[in-house]
Amino acid sequence: MSAAPARRGRDGADTRARIEAVALELFAQKGVAGTSVRDIALGVGVSEGALYRHFPSKEKLARELFLTRYATLAAEICAIDAGERELERKLRAVVGLACALFDAEPALFAYLLIHQHEHLGTVPDAPEANVVEAVAQMLRGAGVPEARVTLASALALGCVVQPAVFALYGRINAPLMAQAPEIAAAVLGIVEAALKG
Structure with missing residues:
Protein backbone atom coordinates (compact mmCIF):
# COMPACT_ATOMS: atom_id res chain seq x y z
CA MET A 1 0.00 0.00 0.00
CA PRO A 56 1.95 27.13 -13.60
CA SER A 57 3.17 28.84 -16.79
CA LYS A 58 5.82 28.72 -19.47
CA GLU A 59 7.33 31.90 -18.05
CA LYS A 60 7.62 30.37 -14.55
CA LEU A 61 9.27 27.32 -16.11
CA ALA A 62 11.74 29.52 -18.00
CA ARG A 63 12.55 31.54 -14.87
CA GLU A 64 13.00 28.46 -12.68
CA LEU A 65 15.23 26.78 -15.27
CA PHE A 66 17.45 29.84 -15.42
CA LEU A 67 17.66 30.49 -11.69
CA THR A 68 18.31 26.89 -10.66
CA ARG A 69 20.92 26.22 -13.37
CA TYR A 70 22.62 29.58 -12.82
CA ALA A 71 22.72 28.95 -9.05
CA THR A 72 24.21 25.49 -9.60
CA LEU A 73 27.01 26.99 -11.67
CA ALA A 74 27.60 29.74 -9.07
CA ALA A 75 27.74 27.19 -6.25
CA GLU A 76 30.30 25.13 -8.19
CA ILE A 77 32.46 28.25 -8.66
CA CYS A 78 32.22 28.95 -4.92
CA ALA A 79 33.24 25.34 -4.19
CA ILE A 80 36.30 25.73 -6.43
CA ASP A 81 37.16 29.00 -4.69
CA ALA A 82 36.91 27.32 -1.29
CA GLY A 83 38.70 24.15 -2.32
CA GLU A 84 41.73 25.53 -4.15
CA ARG A 85 44.46 27.65 -2.55
CA GLU A 86 46.34 29.06 -5.54
CA LEU A 87 44.66 31.70 -7.68
CA GLU A 88 45.91 30.23 -10.96
CA ARG A 89 44.51 26.80 -10.06
CA LYS A 90 41.19 28.40 -9.12
CA LEU A 91 40.94 30.27 -12.40
CA ARG A 92 41.93 27.24 -14.47
CA ALA A 93 39.36 25.12 -12.62
CA VAL A 94 36.57 27.66 -13.20
CA VAL A 95 37.42 27.94 -16.90
CA GLY A 96 37.53 24.14 -17.10
CA LEU A 97 34.15 23.95 -15.39
CA ALA A 98 32.59 26.38 -17.88
CA CYS A 99 34.14 24.66 -20.90
CA ALA A 100 33.09 21.21 -19.67
CA LEU A 101 29.54 22.47 -19.08
CA PHE A 102 29.42 23.88 -22.59
CA ASP A 103 30.70 20.63 -24.11
CA ALA A 104 28.37 18.43 -22.06
CA GLU A 105 25.24 20.60 -22.21
CA PRO A 106 25.41 23.14 -25.05
CA ALA A 107 21.64 23.75 -24.85
CA LEU A 108 21.94 24.71 -21.18
CA PHE A 109 24.91 26.96 -21.86
CA ALA A 110 23.09 28.55 -24.80
CA TYR A 111 20.00 29.12 -22.67
CA LEU A 112 21.99 30.74 -19.86
CA LEU A 113 23.85 32.95 -22.34
CA ILE A 114 21.01 33.96 -24.62
CA HIS A 115 18.34 34.49 -21.98
CA GLN A 116 20.38 35.97 -19.15
CA HIS A 117 19.05 39.49 -19.73
CA GLU A 118 15.49 38.32 -19.10
CA HIS A 119 16.34 36.83 -15.71
CA LEU A 120 19.44 38.44 -14.20
CA GLY A 121 17.35 41.07 -12.43
CA THR A 122 15.79 38.31 -10.32
CA VAL A 123 19.04 36.55 -9.39
CA PRO A 124 19.90 36.83 -5.67
CA ASP A 125 23.09 38.70 -4.77
CA ALA A 126 24.53 35.77 -2.79
CA PRO A 127 27.65 34.35 -4.47
CA GLU A 128 26.24 30.81 -4.14
CA ALA A 129 23.36 31.78 -6.44
CA ASN A 130 24.98 34.40 -8.66
CA VAL A 131 27.83 33.62 -11.07
CA VAL A 132 28.97 37.24 -11.29
CA GLU A 133 29.12 37.53 -7.50
CA ALA A 134 30.88 34.16 -7.19
CA VAL A 135 33.61 35.36 -9.56
CA ALA A 136 33.80 38.75 -7.82
CA GLN A 137 34.14 37.03 -4.43
CA MET A 138 37.01 34.93 -5.80
CA LEU A 139 38.78 38.02 -7.12
CA ARG A 140 38.31 39.90 -3.84
CA GLY A 141 39.74 36.93 -1.99
CA ALA A 142 42.75 36.98 -4.31
CA GLY A 143 43.42 40.62 -3.40
CA VAL A 144 41.93 42.47 -6.37
CA PRO A 145 41.11 45.97 -5.08
CA GLU A 146 37.40 46.64 -4.72
CA ALA A 147 37.57 49.47 -7.26
CA ARG A 148 38.74 46.96 -9.91
CA VAL A 149 36.66 43.91 -9.00
CA THR A 150 33.63 44.69 -11.17
CA LEU A 151 35.57 45.40 -14.35
CA ALA A 152 37.96 42.48 -13.78
CA SER A 153 34.97 40.15 -13.23
CA ALA A 154 33.31 41.39 -16.42
CA LEU A 155 36.48 40.97 -18.46
CA ALA A 156 37.19 37.51 -17.03
CA LEU A 157 33.65 36.33 -17.71
CA GLY A 158 33.84 37.78 -21.22
CA CYS A 159 36.94 35.68 -21.90
CA VAL A 160 34.88 32.57 -21.18
CA VAL A 161 31.51 33.61 -22.59
CA GLN A 162 32.61 34.97 -25.97
CA PRO A 163 34.47 31.81 -27.06
CA ALA A 164 31.36 29.85 -26.04
CA VAL A 165 29.21 32.12 -28.22
CA PHE A 166 31.61 31.59 -31.11
CA ALA A 167 31.46 27.82 -30.54
CA LEU A 168 27.64 27.92 -30.51
CA TYR A 169 27.69 29.55 -33.94
CA GLY A 170 30.42 27.31 -35.35
CA ARG A 171 33.19 29.92 -35.43
CA ILE A 172 35.28 27.92 -32.94
CA ASN A 173 35.41 24.17 -33.28
CA ALA A 174 34.12 22.13 -30.37
CA PRO A 175 35.03 20.81 -27.91
CA LEU A 176 35.51 24.07 -26.08
CA MET A 177 37.63 22.22 -23.52
CA ALA A 178 40.38 22.10 -26.16
CA GLN A 179 40.53 25.91 -25.88
CA ALA A 180 40.47 25.94 -22.05
CA PRO A 181 44.24 26.49 -21.54
CA GLU A 182 44.26 29.59 -23.76
CA ILE A 183 41.05 30.92 -22.23
CA ALA A 184 42.44 30.38 -18.72
CA ALA A 185 45.68 32.17 -19.69
CA ALA A 186 43.65 35.18 -20.88
CA VAL A 187 41.62 35.24 -17.66
CA LEU A 188 44.79 34.96 -15.58
CA GLY A 189 46.31 37.89 -17.49
CA ILE A 190 43.26 40.03 -16.73
CA VAL A 191 43.31 39.17 -13.05
CA GLU A 192 47.07 39.72 -12.74
CA ALA A 193 46.69 43.15 -14.38
CA ALA A 194 43.90 44.01 -11.91
CA LEU A 195 46.12 42.94 -9.01
CA LYS A 196 48.98 45.16 -10.22
CA GLY A 197 46.96 48.05 -11.59
Whole structure:
Protein backbone atom coordinates (compact mmCIF):
# COMPACT_ATOMS: atom_id res chain seq x y z
CA MET A 1 0.00 0.00 0.00
CA SER A 2 2.80 2.44 0.81
CA ALA A 3 4.73 1.66 -2.42
CA ALA A 4 2.16 3.37 -4.67
CA PRO A 5 2.70 6.95 -3.35
CA ALA A 6 6.48 6.55 -3.60
CA ARG A 7 6.10 5.39 -7.19
CA ARG A 8 3.85 8.32 -8.06
CA GLY A 9 6.36 10.69 -6.47
CA ARG A 10 9.21 9.19 -8.47
CA ASP A 11 7.14 9.30 -11.67
CA GLY A 12 6.27 12.92 -10.96
CA ALA A 13 9.92 13.81 -10.45
CA ASP A 14 10.84 11.97 -13.66
CA THR A 15 8.14 13.83 -15.60
CA ARG A 16 9.27 17.15 -14.16
CA ALA A 17 12.89 16.39 -15.13
CA ARG A 18 11.78 15.47 -18.69
CA ILE A 19 9.76 18.70 -18.93
CA GLU A 20 12.81 20.71 -17.87
CA ALA A 21 15.11 18.91 -20.33
CA VAL A 22 12.75 19.34 -23.29
CA ALA A 23 11.97 22.96 -22.39
CA LEU A 24 15.66 23.76 -22.11
CA GLU A 25 16.36 22.36 -25.59
CA LEU A 26 13.40 24.21 -27.10
CA PHE A 27 14.14 27.49 -25.31
CA ALA A 28 17.76 27.31 -26.48
CA GLN A 29 16.71 26.61 -30.10
CA LYS A 30 13.59 28.75 -30.50
CA GLY A 31 13.63 31.13 -27.57
CA VAL A 32 11.03 31.28 -24.84
CA ALA A 33 8.65 33.40 -26.93
CA GLY A 34 8.99 31.03 -29.90
CA THR A 35 8.23 27.94 -27.82
CA SER A 36 4.66 27.06 -26.92
CA VAL A 37 3.43 25.00 -23.98
CA ARG A 38 2.10 22.60 -26.61
CA ASP A 39 5.61 22.24 -28.10
CA ILE A 40 6.99 21.29 -24.69
CA ALA A 41 4.13 18.90 -23.90
CA LEU A 42 4.52 17.16 -27.28
CA GLY A 43 8.27 16.84 -26.76
CA VAL A 44 7.76 15.27 -23.35
CA GLY A 45 4.82 13.11 -24.42
CA VAL A 46 2.36 14.50 -21.87
CA SER A 47 -0.78 16.58 -22.08
CA GLU A 48 -0.64 20.33 -21.62
CA GLY A 49 -2.67 19.83 -18.44
CA ALA A 50 -0.03 17.48 -17.06
CA LEU A 51 2.63 20.08 -17.78
CA TYR A 52 0.64 22.73 -15.92
CA ARG A 53 0.52 20.44 -12.87
CA HIS A 54 4.30 20.84 -12.66
CA PHE A 55 4.69 24.47 -13.76
CA PRO A 56 1.95 27.13 -13.60
CA SER A 57 3.17 28.84 -16.79
CA LYS A 58 5.82 28.72 -19.47
CA GLU A 59 7.33 31.90 -18.05
CA LYS A 60 7.62 30.37 -14.55
CA LEU A 61 9.27 27.32 -16.11
CA ALA A 62 11.74 29.52 -18.00
CA ARG A 63 12.55 31.54 -14.87
CA GLU A 64 13.00 28.46 -12.68
CA LEU A 65 15.23 26.78 -15.27
CA PHE A 66 17.45 29.84 -15.42
CA LEU A 67 17.66 30.49 -11.69
CA THR A 68 18.31 26.89 -10.66
CA ARG A 69 20.92 26.22 -13.37
CA TYR A 70 22.62 29.58 -12.82
CA ALA A 71 22.72 28.95 -9.05
CA THR A 72 24.21 25.49 -9.60
CA LEU A 73 27.01 26.99 -11.67
CA ALA A 74 27.60 29.74 -9.07
CA ALA A 75 27.74 27.19 -6.25
CA GLU A 76 30.30 25.13 -8.19
CA ILE A 77 32.46 28.25 -8.66
CA CYS A 78 32.22 28.95 -4.92
CA ALA A 79 33.24 25.34 -4.19
CA ILE A 80 36.30 25.73 -6.43
CA ASP A 81 37.16 29.00 -4.69
CA ALA A 82 36.91 27.32 -1.29
CA GLY A 83 38.70 24.15 -2.32
CA GLU A 84 41.73 25.53 -4.15
CA ARG A 85 44.46 27.65 -2.55
CA GLU A 86 46.34 29.06 -5.54
CA LEU A 87 44.66 31.70 -7.68
CA GLU A 88 45.91 30.23 -10.96
CA ARG A 89 44.51 26.80 -10.06
CA LYS A 90 41.19 28.40 -9.12
CA LEU A 91 40.94 30.27 -12.40
CA ARG A 92 41.93 27.24 -14.47
CA ALA A 93 39.36 25.12 -12.62
CA VAL A 94 36.57 27.66 -13.20
CA VAL A 95 37.42 27.94 -16.90
CA GLY A 96 37.53 24.14 -17.10
CA LEU A 97 34.15 23.95 -15.39
CA ALA A 98 32.59 26.38 -17.88
CA CYS A 99 34.14 24.66 -20.90
CA ALA A 100 33.09 21.21 -19.67
CA LEU A 101 29.54 22.47 -19.08
CA PHE A 102 29.42 23.88 -22.59
CA ASP A 103 30.70 20.63 -24.11
CA ALA A 104 28.37 18.43 -22.06
CA GLU A 105 25.24 20.60 -22.21
CA PRO A 106 25.41 23.14 -25.05
CA ALA A 107 21.64 23.75 -24.85
CA LEU A 108 21.94 24.71 -21.18
CA PHE A 109 24.91 26.96 -21.86
CA ALA A 110 23.09 28.55 -24.80
CA TYR A 111 20.00 29.12 -22.67
CA LEU A 112 21.99 30.74 -19.86
CA LEU A 113 23.85 32.95 -22.34
CA ILE A 114 21.01 33.96 -24.62
CA HIS A 115 18.34 34.49 -21.98
CA GLN A 116 20.38 35.97 -19.15
CA HIS A 117 19.05 39.49 -19.73
CA GLU A 118 15.49 38.32 -19.10
CA HIS A 119 16.34 36.83 -15.71
CA LEU A 120 19.44 38.44 -14.20
CA GLY A 121 17.35 41.07 -12.43
CA THR A 122 15.79 38.31 -10.32
CA VAL A 123 19.04 36.55 -9.39
CA PRO A 124 19.90 36.83 -5.67
CA ASP A 125 23.09 38.70 -4.77
CA ALA A 126 24.53 35.77 -2.79
CA PRO A 127 27.65 34.35 -4.47
CA GLU A 128 26.24 30.81 -4.14
CA ALA A 129 23.36 31.78 -6.44
CA ASN A 130 24.98 34.40 -8.66
CA VAL A 131 27.83 33.62 -11.07
CA VAL A 132 28.97 37.24 -11.29
CA GLU A 133 29.12 37.53 -7.50
CA ALA A 134 30.88 34.16 -7.19
CA VAL A 135 33.61 35.36 -9.56
CA ALA A 136 33.80 38.75 -7.82
CA GLN A 137 34.14 37.03 -4.43
CA MET A 138 37.01 34.93 -5.80
CA LEU A 139 38.78 38.02 -7.12
CA ARG A 140 38.31 39.90 -3.84
CA GLY A 141 39.74 36.93 -1.99
CA ALA A 142 42.75 36.98 -4.31
CA GLY A 143 43.42 40.62 -3.40
CA VAL A 144 41.93 42.47 -6.37
CA PRO A 145 41.11 45.97 -5.08
CA GLU A 146 37.40 46.64 -4.72
CA ALA A 147 37.57 49.47 -7.26
CA ARG A 148 38.74 46.96 -9.91
CA VAL A 149 36.66 43.91 -9.00
CA THR A 150 33.63 44.69 -11.17
CA LEU A 151 35.57 45.40 -14.35
CA ALA A 152 37.96 42.48 -13.78
CA SER A 153 34.97 40.15 -13.23
CA ALA A 154 33.31 41.39 -16.42
CA LEU A 155 36.48 40.97 -18.46
CA ALA A 156 37.19 37.51 -17.03
CA LEU A 157 33.65 36.33 -17.71
CA GLY A 158 33.84 37.78 -21.22
CA CYS A 159 36.94 35.68 -21.90
CA VAL A 160 34.88 32.57 -21.18
CA VAL A 161 31.51 33.61 -22.59
CA GLN A 162 32.61 34.97 -25.97
CA PRO A 163 34.47 31.81 -27.06
CA ALA A 164 31.36 29.85 -26.04
CA VAL A 165 29.21 32.12 -28.22
CA PHE A 166 31.61 31.59 -31.11
CA ALA A 167 31.46 27.82 -30.54
CA LEU A 168 27.64 27.92 -30.51
CA TYR A 169 27.69 29.55 -33.94
CA GLY A 170 30.42 27.31 -35.35
CA ARG A 171 33.19 29.92 -35.43
CA ILE A 172 35.28 27.92 -32.94
CA ASN A 173 35.41 24.17 -33.28
CA ALA A 174 34.12 22.13 -30.37
CA PRO A 175 35.03 20.81 -27.91
CA LEU A 176 35.51 24.07 -26.08
CA MET A 177 37.63 22.22 -23.52
CA ALA A 178 40.38 22.10 -26.16
CA GLN A 179 40.53 25.91 -25.88
CA ALA A 180 40.47 25.94 -22.05
CA PRO A 181 44.24 26.49 -21.54
CA GLU A 182 44.26 29.59 -23.76
CA ILE A 183 41.05 30.92 -22.23
CA ALA A 184 42.44 30.38 -18.72
CA ALA A 185 45.68 32.17 -19.69
CA ALA A 186 43.65 35.18 -20.88
CA VAL A 187 41.62 35.24 -17.66
CA LEU A 188 44.79 34.96 -15.58
CA GLY A 189 46.31 37.89 -17.49
CA ILE A 190 43.26 40.03 -16.73
CA VAL A 191 43.31 39.17 -13.05
CA GLU A 192 47.07 39.72 -12.74
CA ALA A 193 46.69 43.15 -14.38
CA ALA A 194 43.90 44.01 -11.91
CA LEU A 195 46.12 42.94 -9.01
CA LYS A 196 48.98 45.16 -10.22
CA GLY A 197 46.96 48.05 -11.59
